[in-house]
Amino acid sequence: MPTDIQRDILVVGAGAAGMYAAIAAARQGASVLLVDKSLIGRGGATVMAQMTVAAAIGEQAPDHWSKHLEDTLAAGRGLCDETLSAILCREAVDRIRELDAWQVGWARDKDHIRQVMAPGHSVPRCVYVDFLNTGPAVAATLRKQVAHSAGIDRVSGVSITDLVVNDGRVAGACALETDTGRQITIAAKAVVLAAGGLTRLFERNSASANMGGDAYALALKAGAELIDMEFVQFFPIGHLAPRLVGMDPIMWDPFRYKLGGRLLNGDREEFIENYGLSDSGSYTAPRDAASFAILREVQAGRGTPSGGAYLSFEHIPEEDLRTAFGPVIDRLQKNGIDLSRAPVEVSPIAHYHMGGIRVDEQMQTRVKGLYAAGEAVGGASGANRLSGNAIPEAFVFGERAGRFAAKDLDGSTGWPDAKATADLISGPQGCGKNDAIHPVRCLAELQKLLWDRVGLLRDAAGLNQTLDRIRSMRNEIADCKPAHREGFTPGLQEWHDLSASLLVAETVTASALERTESRGAHQRADFEHSDPKQARHLAATLADGRPRITADTLRTIGN
Amino acid sequence: MNTTQYTARITVQRGTAAVPATLQDFEVPYRNGMSVLDALIWVRSNVDPSLAIRYSCTNANSCKECLVRIDGKTVYACTYRLPKDGVTVYPLGNKPLVADLVTDIIPPKEKLSNLLP
Numbered sequence: 001m002p003t004d005i006q007r008d009i010l011v012v013g014a015g016a017a018g019m020y021a022a023i024a025a026a027r028q029g030a031s032v033l034l035v036d037k038s039l040i041g042r043g044g045a046t047v048m049a050q051m052t053v054a055a056a057i058g059e060q061a062p063d064h065w066s067k068h069l070e071d072t073l074a075a076g077r078g079l080c081d082e083t084l085s086a087i088l089c090r091e092a093v094d095r096i097r098e099l100d101a102w103q104v105g106w107a108r109d110k111d112h113i114r115q116v117m118a119p120g121h122s123v124p125r126c127v128y129v130d131f132l133n134t135g136p137a138v139a140a141t142l143r144k145q146v147a148h149s150a151g152i153d154r155v156s157g158v159s160i161t162d163l164v165v166n167d168g169r170v171a172g173a174c175a176l177e178t179d180t181g182r183q184i185t186i187a188a189k190a191v192v193l194a195a196g197g198l199t200r201l202f203e204r205n206s207a208s209a210n211m212g213g214d215a216y217a218l219a220l221k222a223g224a225e226l227i228d229m230e231f232v233q234f235f236p237i238g239h240l241a242p243r244l245v246g247m248d249p250i251m252w253d254p255f256r257y258k259l260g261g262r263l264l265n266g267d268r269e270e271f272i273e274n275y276g277l278s279d280s281g282s283y284t285a286p287r288d289a290a291s292f293a294i295l296r297e298v299q300a301g302r303g304t305p306s307g308g309a310y311l312s313f314e315h316i317p318e319e320d321l322r323t324a325f326g327p328v329i330d331r332l333q334k335n336g337i338d339l340s341r342a343p344v345e346v347s348p349i350a351h352y353h354m355g356g357i358r359v360d361e362q363m364q365t366r367v368k369g370l371y372a373a374g375e376a377v378g379g380a381s382g383a384n385r386l387s388g389n390a391i392p393e394a395f396v397f398g399e400r401a402g403r404f405a406a407k408d409l410d411g412s413t414g415w416p417d418a419k420a421t422a423d424l425i426s427g428p429q430g431c432g433k434n435d436a437i438h439p440v441r442c443l444a445e446l447q448k449l450l451w452d453r454v455g456l457l458r459d460a461a462g463l464n465q466t467l468d469r470i471r472s473m474r475n476e477i478a479d480c481k482p483a484h485r486e487g488f489t490p491g492l493q494e495w496h497d498l499s500a501s502l503l504v505a506e507t508v509t510a511s512a513l514e515r516t517e518s519r520g521a522h523q524r525a526d527f528e529h530s531d532p533k534q535a536r537h538l539a540a541t542l543a544d545g546r547p548r549i550t551a552d553t554l555r556t557i558g559n
Numbered sequence: 560m561n562t563t564q565y566t567a568r569i570t571v572q573r574g575t576a577a578v579p580a581t582l583q584d585f586e587v588p589y590r591n592g593m594s595v596l597d598a599l600i601w602v603r604s605n606v607d608p609s610l611a612i613r614y615s616c617t618n619a620n621s622c623k624e625c626l627v628r629i630d631g632k633t634v635y636a637c638t639y640r641l642p643k644d645g646v647t648v649y650p651l652g653n654k655p656l657v658a659d660l661v662t663d664i665i666p667p668k669e670k671l672s673n674l675l676p
Contacts, residue, residue, distance in 0.1 A: 005674050033674075040669050042622045043615040136621060147668075156669040177671050179657050184671070208616045243592030246620035246638035336592065440608045488575065488658040490611060 003172060003185040003418040007033040007153070009405050010173055010188035012160045013195035013215065015044030016391060017374025019142040020095075020398030021192045021405070026149040028406035033186060034152055035175065037159035037195075037493075041143040043210050044196050045375065046394060049135030051254045052118045052126035054388030055092035060115035060124040065089040067122060072389060075120045075286060076354075076382025077520035078535045079228065081555045083361060084380040087400070092392035095399060096127060104141040105129050118257065118387040120286055126388040131326040132251060138391065158184075159214070161496045163191060163222040163370070164421055170222065170369040171415050174422050176496065181489040185418040190369040190405040193219055193357060194398060197375040199232070201505050202350035203451035206238055206250045212443075212497050213504030215376035219357045220503065220547070224365035226540040227378040227552065228355035229504075230511035231521045233385050234456055236290035237263070238349030241306040244335050249349060251328075252311055253387070258324050263294075264310040264343065265302040271309075288384045288521045291348035295456045298347075308347030313339040348456055352390055354381040354521065355511070358539065362408075363401035369408070373401035379537070379555075383520025437480040439494035442473060446498075446505055454509050459525040463513040470506045477502070507540045507547040514538055514549045565589050568645030569598045571610065575658045582647065589641070594618075595648060596625055596636035599660070611659035612636065626651055627660050636660075 009025045011018045014036035022034040036043055056063040068089040073080050100106055100113065106127045107114045115124045129137040146152055162174045164185075172187040198213035199205045216226055237256065239249040255261060265271045275293040277285040285293075294309045304310055313321060318340045322329050329339075337344060356378030363371045374394040381389060415421050449469060453462035477498060482491040515538060517531035518524050539552040566586040574580035585606060587598040599612045616622035618637055625636040628649040636648070654662035667673075 038615045038622065039624060039665065042624065047621045048616055048619045153674055154669045155671050155674065156665045158671055179661070179663060179665075180671075182671065184675070208619075208622065210615055243590060243594075243597075245592070245594045245597075245618060245640070246635075248619040248621070438608055440604045444604055487577075488611065488661065490658075491609075494608075 001418050003187040003415055005033060005184065006187040007031045008188065008409055009033070009190045009192065009402070010035065010186055011192045011194060011402070012173070012218070013044060013193070013374070013376070014040040014154070015046035015194065015196060015374065016138055016142055016394035017376070017398035017401075018192065018194035019146050020395055021194055021371075021373050021402030022152045023142070023145050023149050024399045024402030025406040026151040028403060030151065030406035030409065032152045033155065033188065034146065035155045035158050035160060037157070037178075037214075038208075038210055039156045040146070040154045041139045043208060045208060045211060046391070047135045047139040048206070048208060048248050049138070049391055050132040050248050050251055051128045051134055052116065052388040053096065053128060053134060053391040054118070054121065054126050054386065055096040055392055056089065056125060057093050057096055057113060057115070057127070059112035063123050063125060065093055068092070068125060071120055071122050072381070072386045075384050075386035077384050077530075079231075079382035079519065079537070079554070081379030081382075081537075083555050084359075084377070085382075087361065088380050088389065088393055088396050091396040091399070095392060095395035099138065099141060099395070102141050102145060104137050116257075120386045121388070131328055132248070134391070159493060159496065160218060163218050164415060165222050165367060166415065168368055170367055176489070176493060178490060178493045179488055181484065181486045181492070183422075183484065185415070185422050187415050187418070189409045190371060192371045192373055192401045192405055193376050194373040194401070195376060197353035197356070198504050198508070199350040199353060201447060201450050201501055201508070202232070202455060203447040204238065204347060205350040206235060206248065207350065212501045214497070214500050215372065216356065216504045216507065217500035219365060219370070219372065219376075220507070220540070220542040222370055223367050223542070224370055225358040226356060226507060227358045227537045228382070229378070229508050229540055230515050230538065231354035231383050232350055232508065233287060233352040233354055233521050234291040234348040235351035236287055236294060236348050237309075237311055237346040238351070239344065240304075240308040240347040241345040242336060244337065247331060247335070250351060252344070252346060255313070255324060256311065259313060259316050259320065262312045262315065264312055265297045266304045266310070267302055268310065271297050271302070286384065287387065291456055292523060294348055304345045306345045306347070308345045310343040311346045312343035314341065314343065316340070350455075352385055354378065354383065354385055355508075362404035363397055364404065369405070371401040371405045373397040383522060437477050437495070439491070439498045442477065442498055443501065446470070446473070446501060450505055450508070454505075454512055457523050457525050458512050460513060463509055466509050467506065467513065470502055470509060474499075474502045474506065503547070510547050510549050511538050511540060567598070567641055567643055569595070569602070569641065570645070570647040571599070571659065572649045573610075573659050574656075576656050587641070589643060593641050594637050595627070595629070595639045595641050595646060598641045599636060599648075611657070611661045613661045613664070624664065626664065628652060
């Protein structure tokens, strides 16, 4: 029995990385199936990006990609895969130019693309689209390019539940259409995983509902390696209170930078410099250190009523606020927020995952024909991502993954018998007890658990307790797969999502336990200092259904 | 804290293309500034996980997936504030109904059925 759909390349996830991969593969003449569990170009992290995109185009001030690389490696706390970081910084320039040619609308001054400073950068390097519109503009531009590329079929509302590997080479995937309950098989000679990160696993996050770690779970189950899974970036000043709707919770960063917003504790005192950081006015404290300082203030009983810090613009004249915020000031007013009269409360929130799927320079995993792109890839940012590097990472790694996947289509073996293979991979059929688990509540428990014990500050006791609980949750849900039935099937979809999230959460927790030091975004209360001997990756693979963590050497340039 | 003690009513149209529509009331703990989507997510977590609503970005008004109908107007559930005196939420009237508040908003060129025999 043949598969339902056959294409050269299957791209999983249609944010910037997936759309770029599809465009690049189609440019090589490949036939591409671009699939998103949400809507193409709308459901991932890209469309939520508001501001900065780093690239050494040197229009605002002299710059070179090697300087961008230096800043990226410094932010990464000695843990970057330098080969990937170098590719990112070098090719970001080409991709930003290409987006410009596609009329994304980078903000400009008279004769050049405007570039602004951002924390951790040595020169003004970050381009953007006004006002807070970088993500939507990028997504719309890439959607248009995808639509105009010959050879790309787009499918929304379909989630990939398992990859199929045959003789060590990826051969396709099993998928589920939520609205209809249709289960389908897809044959592909190569697969690009571009389904983003895992920040939704934490209670406080800036993620879309799709950032539950799907890409990592699919990669692990297919036999690929993950690295650096213990490194979750917490964005220091995510919006906490009052309730703000219709705005990305990470919106404050550029304004704080532009205007010099003051960060204050619950006693209305500045505190960042008490932690050995220099921040006042210039806002250059790195993300990992700033997050940690806020956490320490809250723990010391000096937090705000909602458990964070104050961000105050009260000292800025009202007309300056309006100039800087533009129409955003009106949207804030609709939320009952008047920055000239009162501060807002902010808190670190899970924002980005540094860890991810291990790839070579062609973005290929150790499974032949299986590629990864965007946030799903691990290594380029080491232990802490430089601000502005996420969108270029999506562009650069997406373009490469699509291009190299399309050049390597020989040797694929296809599916011997689609139906039999799919049945085998999908595992036990549903138990029929469709109400036996409550996926929404299970996810909420997992989010709280990870936030409390695998978040900003970790220790062995909390990590071990978390591992025990995650393992028992995995056992509980393994026996409760909802039975398949025709029609709208959110239950089965959520069961797959939850299974993936639990596997990935176990991997993050086990990695965090294994790293007995503090470095970048990974802070251990029981190991407060960096250990030079641990300047190496931790790799994760799947063995008998459980993540296995092993130490692995660091890839440096020239090594 | 911006938490208060009282609850607000949210009435939701339930049903699918095959099952006739009914209205169901839920009481939701009210928080100042909360959105209709906040209330629907609370219902799914605490009362009835089978309540169907489509959303992705949750908060940022960027994915455009949570479109519903309130007072005859098409609105985003993520940016529409939950009124203290309650609200009734319907699925979009101009799209095929999938279930409860979920309608088929997938663009015609992005449908799986295009690729199947």
